[in-house]
Amino acid sequence: MKRNIPDSIVVAGHRDYDVLHAIAGDILRRAGDQAALAARVPAMLRCCVDDVIMTPKTGRRAYEKLEKTEKTYIGTRVEIELRAMLNLPRGRLDTVILGHDVDIKHTMGSNWMIPTEAVGHPCILVAADEPRAVCYLGLVVARPDYLTHGQNKDAKKSVSAEGFANIYWLLRDHPYPPNFWRTIPPEAVESIFAGRSGNERMMSLFREVQRVPITRDVVEAVAQQRDFMRRIRSDNGRGTRDHLAREGILLLSGQYDAPLIASLGLARCTGSEFISCRPDSQSEADLAAQHGIAVDLSPN
Template sequence: MKQSLPTSIVRDGHPDFQLLTSLAAEIIQRAGGAEALSDGFSILLRHCVDDVIMTPKTGRRSYDELEKTEKTYIGTRVEIELRAMLNLKKGKLDTVILGHDVDIKNTMGSNWMIPTEAVGHPCILVAADEARAVCYLGLIVARPEYLTTGQNKDSKKSISALGFANILWLLNAHPYPPNFWRTVPSDVIDRIFAEKSGNRRVMSLFREVQRVPITRAVIEAVAQQQDFMRRIRADNGKGTRDHLAREGVLLLSGHFDAPLIRALGLPLCGGSEFVSYKPRTQAEVAIAASAGIVLAWNG
């Protein structure tokens, strides 16, 4: 998405103000509130992109590696997932909100392509910026005067430079979970995937990437095996958690170890996330021991 966007002029007196603000209020209410919308929407987008990248099956680690048809399918996934998140029904266009036919447009670039059937109708505009890890959610009435004069071979037009000011933003450059592999140095990735077994790769992941919440999807991508979560569990002294403990490294579950994660000042983890950490002081080792985790520690 463009880094510099014009200030929205959708306010009282604008021809679309009443319609767009009523649609926005309905979307926020259906999401469970503004905070729930901002949190849930950004996670929804991350899942839609990562599920198409399919790192566990393909070995690909970024959006740029996708085929053209796969990039197009992300838009379909976003439409389906957003309707489900907001409990919206399909209409003549992508959905219906407060009796209005509404189209849902997604982009991973800098603009949206508006089909002829959506012209004159409200549109939900969705964008994810992988490079900057920010996302956007806006509303516009796709009036002809807000669109470009040119069109592509499918007769679709994009929003003009002046048209961008007529977007009512629900989320503008909102933080968006980055693709995990973009945050890891390439030499670290190489070391992780150089390991020959799933267990050793998972151990290397948590040894190399500490103090960072890691999702089940990332663990699955690294393990590349069925029952990959067994690599995490103690597994009678043979699991990742036990092996790392013998190296002095904690492997903690956001679900089961939340109090210990807080006590050590580690980043907040979701219920299906994990974080690793090598205690730096005897006091931190004692905190782990008080939670029932015995670590090897040499000071």
Template sequence: MSHAPLDSSHQDYLTLSAIEAAILAAGGGLNAFTEMVTGLFRQAFDEVIDAPRTNRFTLAEIEKTEKTYIGTKVEILLRNFLGMPKGAVLDLSVNGTEVDIKMTTKRDWMIPRESIGRPAILMKADERTALCDVGLIVCRPEYLRTSNNQDKKGQIAAAQYVHIWWILRRQRYPKNFWEVLPLAERKAIMDAGTGKWRLAALFERIQGQPISRSQVQAIGQQHDYMKRLRKNGGARDILGPKQIAILWGSKDRDLIERFGLGPVTSEEFVSYHATTADDVALLRARDHID
């Protein structure tokens, strides 16, 4: 992660520094903002893919019309997290300044006419690499090249990226492990049986890699999917005797750090196969394995 504000001599320094300060203050500081935004991208993608109901697993499998909703979903989640209202014209009002929110999963941000000359929050996420960017810019006409689309939206030219105030740059966010999982592995997990058996297959086959809560829900396909993870009827009954522990970023941070499994956010789970006597004893004492 790199936090790269513009030089104080830049013509938009005062405007963008004030917006960034307000956003980070509302978000609880840079670290809290980073954790929120990275989780927000995963949540937005997972909710639009909607694996529990649609049996789809990656962005490539969704319809074109649904892809356009990802930007709206990100906008809603960001506004809700920051506790800031919608503007009269643009997506967000930051201390009275109207700011647009532009999200892309491709290379370019599309800037509508009503945003020209106004500040914007630029957000980008790449599902293949699980890297995201968040920046601020004033959408000056000279930064844009006209696209060939029907509504004549402009695109920020790559040469003008020097005018972006980066808050996050190439920051890791929780990956969609389905993107890189061979189809045979996916089939083996989904064909393992009921919810707890699918989750057991998932965490046995994919160890040491954080898996988001929404993806756990997709595989568990149960209303109370967390129950399918626990002992007494869940995946831990199956994995415990094999010395495989399912650790939660919210409650097992010390163990995750000890085993070198991080970073794992509070909205992610990760599995770990204990092979040494010390690790087995520790995980047994914490009731993670049998």
């Protein structure tokens, strides 16, 4: 998304304020409140992108690796998911809010493409900025004077530089869950996927990324196996957890090891997340033992 977005001029007295303020109020009511919207939209966007990347099946780890048709589908998926999240009906355009035909536009780039049929109508503008891990949700009446003069081969126009000031923002530069593989050094990613077996890759993952919650989806992507959860569990001394314990590394489950995770002062994990750490002292190793997990500190 554009880095230099002007402040919105859609305030009381602006020609679009009444309609956009009313639509914004209905969206917030449907979401629950501002806090609920700010939590649900970013999570929805992350899911829409990751479900198309499909790392476990394709081995791809970035939006940039997608085919053009897949990138287009993300926009369709966001439209569907947003309607479902807000319980919005279908309409002549994408939906109807307070009697207004409303189009839903999504972009992973710096602007939105507005079709001719949406000109003159309110639009919900959604954007996800993968490199910066921020997202946007805004409203605009797609007036011709807010749009560029040029158009693409489908006769779609973009929001002009001046038109950006006429967007009523619900979320702007709002954090959303980053692509996990962008959060760790490239050399660590290379080391993780260099493993020849699921066990080797899993061990490398939890060696390279410690004290950070790791989702089940990431585990599946790294294991690249049908029974990928088996690699997490103790497996008669053969599982990832067993091997790492012998190296002095604890591999903990948010579902089963929450008390120990809290006692060690690690980041809170959901029931479907995992976290690893190398105990800093014998007292931490003893704490793990009290919770039934033996870890060898001799490698230190």
